[in-house]
Amino acid sequence: MSNILQHSHDNHDHDHGNDVQKVNTPEWKSHLNLIIALGIFLVMMVLEYGFHFNTNNYLGLVIFLFAYYLAGSDVLKLAWVKARRSDFFNEFSLMSIATIGAFSIGAYSEGVAVMIFYSIGEWFQESAVKKAKNNIKALLDIRPDTVTVIRNNTPIDVKPTEVVIGEMIQVKPGEKVALDGILNTEHATFNTAALTGESKPDEKYNGDEILAGMINESKLAEVKVTSLFRDSKLSKILEMVQDATARKSKTQLFISRFAKIYTPIVFALAVLLVVIPSFIYPDYVFTDWLYRGLVFLVISCPCALVVSIPLGYFGGISLASKNGILFKGGNFLDVMSTIDTVVMDKTGTLTKGVFKVQEMDTEMDRNDFIKIVAAIESKSSHPIAKAITQYADGKYEDTVVKDVEEIAGHGLRGTVDGKDVLAGNGKLLRKFNISFPDHIENIVESIVVVAVDKRYAGYITVADEIKEDAAHTISDLKKNDILTIMLSGDKDTIVQKTAYLLGLDKAFGALLPENKVNKVKELKNANKRIAFVGDGVNDAPVIALADVGIAMGGLGSDAAIETADVVIQTDQPSKILSAIKIGKITKWIVWQNIILAMAVKIAVLILGAEGVASLWEAVIADVGVALLAILNAVRIQAKKI
Template sequence: MEHNHNNEQAKDLQLDQLEKITDKNEEHQHSADDGHNHGAEEPGWKAHWDLLLALAILIVLLVLEYGFHIELPNIPSLIINLIAYILAGRSVLNLAFRKSKRGDFFNEFVLMSVATIGAFIIGEYEEGVAVMVFYQIGEWFQDAAVNNAKKNIKALLDIRPDEVTVLRNGQATVINPSAIELGESIQVKPGEKVALDGELLSENASFNTAALTGESKPDTKYKGEAIYAGMINLNTVSEVKVTALFKDSKLSKILEMVQDATARKSQTQLFISRFAKVYTPIVFFLALAVCLVPYLIVDDYVFTTWFYRALVFLVISCPCALVVSIPLGYFGGIGLASRNGILFKGGNFLDVMTKINTVVMDKTGTLTKGVFKVQQVVPNNISKEELVKLTSALEQNSTHPIAKAVTEYAGTAKDNVKVEGVEEISGHGLKGSVEGKEVLAGNLKLLKKFGINYPEELEQEVNTIVVVAVNNAYAGYITIADEVKEDAKQAIEEMHKLNIQTVMLSGDKQSVVNQVAKSIGIDKAFGDLLPEGKVEKVQQLKNEGRRIAFAGDGVNDAPVVALADAGIAMGGLGSDATIETADIVIQNDQPSKIVSAIKIGKITRNIVWQNIILAMVVKIIVLILGAGGVATLWEAVIADVGVALLAILNAVRIQKIKV
């Protein structure tokens, strides 16, 4: 039970951290010590009975005055309105007082307090109450938006199971997944979520991987294949051998990425935060000027008239619509991407993707499946069996997809073969001693590096080949075939529709690269590249002024991913190093998701700027009308709350969009 309790505490802490990103800004947070924990509880009517009572009193007073033309005497009217005002505004008044004590005078709480108290001073009781009531209604809707965002993240956090069935000494025991050790076997029943990453021990099983990849289509796994935490077992009871601790699972990394993403602000968010800090004090002094400056230039100056205009100016100048809706907009973009199997590591990368004009992609594992099969074995002065045995024995020390293809083809031929001194030569291949023979296995560059002659016709071979040398003599080659991903061509076509240049980089030979590029319509393709060669190509494109997104999946892609304006890791088969370095992770390895990432960035940017323009235009118009005596406090509060609500609804709309 203690494990479960700790796990719930961890989730609560994560939710508290996530909630901060939807607070209006650092200066605008309703912290617990202020007594107003914004969005801490469900925004139902029971939590706002005092506001509803104040609204009811205001409606009754307005019906009496404007419906039945009954005006209460001044003192009873003041008392009743004061009761409604305190019911609606006590939390705002409390926050204004606390912040003022700390020397923070320029914030929305002080602004609302000054405006509404000022309305009471000049006898506009109902208008003072109305400003506070409608301001608090706006806050209510903001709370609802924050809570909705929290629910979406809580749903993501809840996909991590709190219990797991472990098989120990032939007995099934239910414990917390954090207590499971590497190598132990866990049991997953139909309908249960896998709690830890592992290797399937059962013959086969079908899983729902939507939580990890955004793909709802069932995925059948076979014995020995990787299983990840967050998958849901669909049919039979399955056994899984644990290969990663709870804290190191792919799901834990995904959740960590989402949490980190909420903390990284976009340039637009940072600008609005800085803008609000400067904007609010300017508004205070402008309101003061609206009240006092006319005394020097207007002949029939009446203090109450200009004081009222200053109050209107204060109310409409409140920056709520900007500082709430913009973080919500970016949060919505990150949420939309997550549901589509795309992880943005921050709102800033949503902005970056809108400026991308060149997408550079690795070939193997990004545009092709990276699932290689041996097509042909061509020996030279050696038997076919011997060539396969020597090559596979050396290649079993590599995790490269081509090496795996060779070892799978060899079967048991590589077993019990003595291999020593294996050395990986980056971008070339492997070198080592196999049964006392010096063996080289890799690409043609490897043989060139060691000065070993080979038939010239190998340069024209279209398929990927592994060339082999034994004791410094050419010994033959093995051809390997890869397959282009189903959606690769569609992805390239979609990028071209967005006026994005496409480039493919590969360590594979140029003839193979050209063939793949032609089949899917890539603009430019470069082969025979070492890792540093990929870096040089990307740097050249950057020097030409291109804004680059690079997508790759291998360890050797990590330097290029880091160099690009936006690094994209194809995360389903991708290496941890590339995922850690990347700014965006495509969880299901589909190249078409790169297009989705660009579209989501553009959708988010458009909605955020719609909110900024809407808020600024309406506020400027009403500010001018208020200073000119045309707009009243009624118009000011309706415009302020109305714009805030429209902006929030517009921001929330992102989460419903399909890409």
């Protein structure tokens, strides 16, 4: 038996992994004693059943005891350590008492078989749990050990923790970005798979945000650092994942409590099974009933439950991470599987949060019109102004702009190449007694109405662009009988139009943060199980209130991400349904394991008490169920969502 087998009070009654093990040591070497014990046992079985040698003698006892010691010394030690702490009712005690009892009645080969196969089961369990934990860690632990920083015009390699905000770092082709920052190079291509789960290259331009964990796929790039190493989004993601594996679901907590009650009851029943028949049956034979009690102890071991269930949640968290979704604990996988209402913010959640020109209508030459409008808007930092200047694509750069004045709540006034220009809303033109077509007031999108030399010249509409997968997401959610609602602070006409285009069940606009909170409270009072999805600081109170709070991790504010229970790194609405599916898959597989383990154990317990099942059947059933449950749990990680 491996020295890896340890007990942890912080998790469940097993901890099948130990990070102290040397990284380069082959796993089989850690289990060499067990392998030798298995070899001895198989040789003895061949001698007994193949060549009819009598192994149930003094020499056989010595050989079997040696094999027993090799396979079970760690189990015996753990049983002793726990007994000294007044913890008598655990799986190690179950195995120790059952196997020692088997030797005491002359069932040497069966006693060794129980310990060997139990230890083999432990080996598989250790490997499965270790793999699940490593998969989670490997998904995101991609921070480089060194970073090239430019100091005194010279590139030098330092630890990422030594770089301060404002410094310039170089990222070579194929190298991982170590810190969050702003791209200082004209253009670069990055692989964002580690952060978002998307393998498609992401084109970045000067001034775009670059995050730690991205991989440079093009030429040498320079990045101006905007956050310390410990504050990077990648570092925060890693903390979330580490916390997630430690946070237990209600099912895990129930099984842990169940095992603590179940084990002493099993001990008591085993004792009663040996003692009570002596008062009932005249032909009572102690060794026969002791054997039945030992079978009862072996099959009752709760290993399959206390190992496969946490492993199932590890698998769910791992599968989610592969798909760019971070669950902050197994408990949220459980809750996500029960969601019947998804409430969403609009900007940054269902829309891209980036304004773009939608329509341009003018009585002038279109090129001259956009040149004039972009020129005056270039003097404003408003998102709508930026959308117009980007649309103009530099056509206004040779114009002369003077005397620009921003009129609050109205728009801009100034001169462009000597022409008097007004650009703003309808109120601005009315303020200067300039008439314009009536239908303009009925346009839903944000609009910039323009006058040149005191005459109406045309308008430009600007709107936030709907995300590519938003409509498909809403359709799929509704197909799964999930109510879809949008709550937004944007003006109600825009909200209702967006809701209509997407096919949402309900939508409410012009809401302040407290109004959003009240709407969610109303839904909770109607016994709805709510997931709220948002990205802004103003969404944090509602994210905290919902049964599951989901934050868009790419564009999302730190407040939203910190408050959320689930973080979608790709900013794709379609991941909402993926998160629900992963929650349901995890819960279903966990319950499959619970039902399988309990059904087999109860059946064999009854057969053992009746004297039908032997120690052979007991150990095969116990180890077999544990292995089936583990393989079933591991299956989660291979699922395609």
